[in-house]
Amino acid sequence: MSISKNSVVEFHYTLSENQQEIENSHSSAPLSYLHGHNAMLPGLENAIEGKEVDDKFEITLTPEEAYGERQDNLEQRIPLKHLQDGNAGPSKKKAKVWKKGMNAFVETENGRRQVTILKVGKFNADCDLNHPLAGKTLTFAIEINSVRAATEEELTHGHVHGEGGCGH
Numbered sequence: 001m002s003i004s005k006n007s008v009v010e011f012h013y014t015l016s017e018n019q020q021e022i023e024n025s026h027s028s029a030p031l032s033y034l035h036g037h038n039a040m041l042p043g044l045e046n047a048i049e050g051k052e053v054d055d056k057f058e059i060t061l062t063p064e065e066a067y068g069e070r071q072d073n074l075e076q077r078i079p080l081k082h083l084q085d086g087n088a089g090p091s092k093k094k095a096k097v098w099k100k101g102m103n104a105f106v107e108t109e110n111g112r113r114q115v116t117i118l119k120v121g122k123f124n125a126d127c128d129l130n131h132p133l134a135g136k137t138l139t140f141a142i143e144i145n146s147v148r149a150a151t152e153e154e155l156t157h158g159h160v161h162g163e164g165g166c167g168h
Helices: 042-048 152-157
Strands: 007-017 020-024 031-034 056-061 075-079 103-108 111-120 124-128 138-149
Touching: 042 056, 042 138, 075 111, 103 124
Parallel strands: none
Antiparallel strands: 007 020, 007 031, 007 138, 056 138, 075 124, 103 111, 111 124
């Protein structure tokens, strides 16, 4: 099955800049997404279009095709209670200790956004709102693991569901 709009795609990737690996997904489950629903970087999604299971390829994205150019002075003071780690939402456990240079997520009116902490105070953190990979030319090495048609429920919700549904 070729990847097209409304396909559920699972793939592994290695992300690098200037031939230096930044991260990869090979030590965990493959990344999955609903193709054609703006859930992926547009340049990456365009490169995946038409591919099939077991296809392997590389794509290099300019900053404009990836996370955009860095913008100077894109900083904001954010209450610590609004900072989230990489999990789905704020932790109900003991508050995380944030430090300069750490990445965090915040919910905005435009969805979830990754920020970098510049300075931490008692109640607030000054954050760089540029994505940590903004301004970088990135190379993705992709390996397509599976492709299937999305379920009606996934299409209605606009995202992939795991085993047993989405729970929402």
